[in-house]
Amino acid sequence: MPERNMTRRRVLGIGGTLGAMAVTGLATSAKLSRRPAATGAQLRSAVPLPPPYQVPLPIPAVVKPVDTSAGVDRYQITQRETTLEILPGVTTSAWTYGGTFPGPTIESRRGRPVTVTHRNELPVPTVVHLHGGHTPAASDGYPTDLVMPGGWQQTPHTMAGMGGMSDPRAVTSRLTRDYTFPLDQRPTLLWYHDHRMDFTAPAIWRGLAGLHIIRDDTEEALGLPAGPRELPLMITDRAFDEHGELTYPALDGTLRKRPGVREAYLGGVFGDVILVNGAPWPLHEVDAARYRLRVLNASNARHYDLQAVTDDGRRLDLVQIGADQGLLAAPVTHPNLPIAPAERYDLIIDFAKIPVGGRVRIINRLGSGRTREVMAFHVARKATDHSRVPRVLSHDLPTWRRSDAARVRDLSFRAGRMHGRHGWLINGKPFAPARTDLTARLGDTEVWRLIADVHHPIHLHLVGFRVLSRGGKAPLPHDAGLKDTVSLRPGEAAEIITRFDGYRGRYLFHCHNAEHEDMGMMANLEVI
């Protein structure tokens, strides 16, 4: 029998309590949640940080081939520990390709193979992956295809990581390995980095990353800004301890046995120092002319939303001409541009209207405090500019249609348990090298529907893809062109379409939040 004598007072009391709970709940969520959302936790540096826009922007040196005979460019790169001056007056030890961070840039021509002999003089095994490369599986840098350092004792297949599972297909070597890249693909900015099983994130953090550019005559004939007016910009974030060393929340600081990071950093590791080409908040002197910026976010977990602003608060357009996998069909103008880990954008920025002496800052709208600043350009002189940005940039983008798809796959990327710890899963499973997760036929077109719980930048090895939709709606302006990494935001889904072309073998797809990647969010794709 219901209570018939609810007094007005009681009704108001109950209503008021429920209302108060509602308001408190929503207000708490509004106050405590990250708006905009961010997946990761920030480290704090323990050394004084330099003021922004003081250090000149370094341009990574282009490495010379040791041999160019027989139609192949051969390079040698030694991976070694060295001491760098990243922050002014502070020495920092780093793991490097060839003694610098970023590593040396490889300049290559479309269709002309490159062989890089990597020599591992680091204290741990390494393996090199050319991100965005259309590469045969043997040179794609599979995470267990390790190059062991001289004195390494452990056998790789029984390493403590990932529950000590074995990988019978691993091809390991001692000290050196040749990686051959056919580079029969659209001209673009690629990057190479360490891809060692369980330890990719800390290895990149310590400095194992470099740029690789592919060019061809068609692109060069467009008349885009070139030479000193083409700038590669590798953006990373790092943090430094009280001794000026790079700090990282690894469970095993030697990066030998136990993979993973401390619980608080499971979402990803953010630094509080923004480096561009290895320099903190650098400044670059430019002509009052058009520049081509080839931007790579090589950060482990940090997303940026880049915007160019003048000192009097005006915004400069960022004109996108290329994506991860080369030129767009036509330029796309962005007021600001979000960039997730491993994504690249080819941008034109025009300093012509900036008065000499003026400054243009590149800011990160997702940052706060010092991580809001990225770098600055100082317009030093007037100059003639013969460059142009054609209205049509390319005609060779793939035109895959949904109806071409032999298969539609649903893939979820979310948090979960792995081996009794927190981890990151694809379709409910953590990475296991010996398990084939997906099998695709060479030449087949497929549609993949990717679903994320938090931020997950999803990267496919071997192929580029196009974004068909985002959250069931049209793709965003920055999804244009051919990509190899698509940034999913919390709760978001995207549909991508691709064709598995070129090479058979075992490839990977994974989240390029490097911490997520190390903690399970990677899967095998067998192309047969």
Added chain:
Amino acid sequence: MVTGWVMRALVSAHAVAIFGQPVFAGIYLSGDYDALRWHAAGANVVTSIGYVQLIAAIVVWVRLRQAWPFAATLALVAAETVQYFAGMDGALWLHLPLGVLTIVALAVLFIAVWRQPLKQAVQQAVQQPVLRPAPREENADA
């Protein structure tokens, strides 16, 4: 009488529809892409029922002289509208707690409209003794 039953029917349908939303969201986040469409379609259904319920609540107010169903429905519809756009914008910090609150509110409203006939609730306040048979009547209806 009819007005009261229409209100009950709408609130019930509304409740059924809204309980589908966390279900579809859960299926979607488990990796089933189609469930995103169901979640979006469910949002359309829930919000539409909400607006129809608002009209019914106005009728209840006019014919039965009861304002509280209108006030409750108005608050609910406002929350659902915000919820709709929070979902579209991916503002999960708002979408998740507001979704929970909306469901709680609708569950409370569901109990309120079924607890006693809307029509007689007015009389209850004025002439309580006459009301004694009311619960039996309600049970007989059910």
